[in-house]
Amino acid sequence: MLTSNIEADTSAASITTDGLLRQFGSLTALDRVSVALPRGGVVGLLGPNGSGKSTLIRILLGLIPPTSGRATVLGHSTTNPARYAHDVGALIEAPSFVPGLSARKNLLSLARLRGLPSTRVAE
Template identity: 50%
Template sequence: MPDGQVLDFSGLTKQFGSVLAVDGLTARVEPGAVTAFLGPNGAGKTTTLRILLGLVRPGSGSATIGGVPYAKLRQPLQTVGAVLEASSFHPGRSAANHLTVYAQAAGLPSSRVDEVLGTVGLADVAGRKVGGFSLGMRQRLGLAYALLGDPGVLVLDEPANGLDPEGIKWLRGLLRELARQGRTVLVSSHLLAEVQQTVDQLLIIARGRLVFQGAL
């Protein structure tokens, strides 16, 4: 069973020009629960997640996964599964081909591709080009990519975006099951109504600052 890791944000600050995107954020996300990362658009959620995943360098402070910054993880794909952008797939490649490239790069067995496509409900369109996928299907493919390495940590930015009501219900069940297995599940959203039936813990930020952390 994959090990969930504690996500630690400590005094995190990031400024873009005159805009203070993240302002002294300190928070902790525990394994075994679905934690919602909430705030209005522009609150600093995506910047915080990008810092956690080593895509943006903070001005000050740190963000770690099990005490280690992302850049120093020995097996990143097997430790953290992340979805930050649902449209970052090559439109001319099939869903299976897209995942196979990542599996090979991470030294994962090709059988994982079929497994994760089945998990997210895309097995029957594995051979189809991603260019013809709806936003909801792209979200599912992003989730398949995140699950590829069977990671203990999942970081998902607005994963319900583009899903129909049935898809949202399915996602809710999947996230709860992943947390029940002991994984760390961090899900960002700007709508409390969208996540309130799914989550156990909340982090709420506004203008880059933590305004609430605790149970629903």
């Protein structure tokens, strides 16, 4: 489980999280993570399997929502990843569906990330 509370100047941050919590049923993957990562900085996420690293990246990419809390990437809320998706890139393990989400919810999150209407999922 990833936990953090790093204080920094958020006005110059490329990524911010505030009280980010993500639960999958009874499992807490992220526990109130609050960070501000500076623009132009290099950051590594280190930890054992299951500690929440990939979950954090998925939230930052807008692939899954947090259970509670807020996150921004390049000044944009992760609730609207289409506003910053063209400026970021990531490869999280092998490309696959997000565990714990139905096939429909996985496709809806991918459609949202690409700025496609949810009606395309039914196609």
